[in-house]
Amino acid sequence: MIYLSLGSNLSSKHGNRFNNIDLAISLLKKNTIKVILKSSYYETPSYPDKTNPKFINVVISISSNLNLSELASKIVLVEKSFDRKRNKKNEPRACDIDIIDYENKVINFEYNGQEFIVPHKKICERNFVLIPLQEIAKHWKHPKNHQHIKDLVERLSLEDKKSILKVSNS
Numbered sequence: 001m002i003y004l005s006l007g008s009n010l011s012s013k014h015g016n017r018f019n020n021i022d023l024a025i026s027l028l029k030k031n032t033i034k035v036i037l038k039s040s041y042y043e044t045p046s047y048p049d050k051t052n053p054k055f056i057n058v059v060i061s062i063s064s065n066l067n068l069s070e071l072a073s074k075i076v077l078v079e080k081s082f083d084r085k086r087n088k089k090n091e092p093r094a095c096d097i098d099i100i101d102y103e104n105k106v107i108n109f110e111y112n113g114q115e116f117i118v119p120h121k122k123i124c125e126r127n128f129v130l131i132p133l134q135e136i137a138k139h140w141k142h143p144k145n146h147q148h149i150k151d152l153v154e155r156l157s158l159e160d161k162k163s164i165l166k167v168s169n170s
Contacts, residue, residue, distance in 0.1 A: 001036070002062045002071070003100040003137065004028075005120070005129045009046055009055040012082050012094035017056040018169040020094050024078050025060060028097075031074040036061040039132035043167045052092050056167070059100065059132035068102050068118065072111040075099070100129060104143045119143050124152055127160040 008020035015023070018041065029035060039059045046052035064071060075097045082095035099118050107118045119142060123129050130153050133140060140149045 001104070001137070002064065002102050003059055003133060003140075004062060004075070005057065005059050005098045005100050005132070007055045007057040007096045007128065008094055009053040010092050010094045014082065014094075017094075020082060021056055021058055022169075024082070024095050024097060025058075027078045027081060028062070028074065031077070032066060033062050033064045033071075033074065036063060037136040039135045040166050041169055042128055042132055043165045044128045045163055046092065055128060057128040057132060059129060059136060061136055068099070068107060068109060068116075069111055071099065071102070072109075072116055076112060098129075100133065101140070101143060104141075106144045124155070127156050127164045130156065131164055 006021050006024055008017040008024075010020075011017065012020050014020055021041070025035060025038065037060065042057045044055050044057060046055060066074065079095050079097055082093070098120050099116065100120050100123060102118045105118065107116075109116050120129070124142070124145075124147070130149065134149045134153050137149060141147065142152065
């Protein structure tokens, strides 16, 4: 199974944060990617600068015949359709897609001058990944440290647990 995390904290020419997530998922589907499950929407403060707009996040499980480099290529294309530029780390953006897990493997690779680490190296610290991931993959284990998702969520700080809110797109 492959897991992706999608986030948006800016409106775009395509609409609001929810629209951005939904459109990004639709664009992924047009690129030989089948979405198996999608978590609820979650809202979290922007990291590390909490004065930036809040993020809407989801995690999806997908299947695809694309290899990791091809998948990264499709993800970058989707992000670019939202005018994503990678000028400054953690800056506000209309669309951010991270590869959380690729078939339970530990992989480091470079694509288009960017280093990718799978599973995402900060997954164990990120409530906006762990909590939606737990919703759709209750038995998931971290490919590198083999920790169960339930244990990773329990280890989140109280502040991290309180700062994430399940929201609806209505």
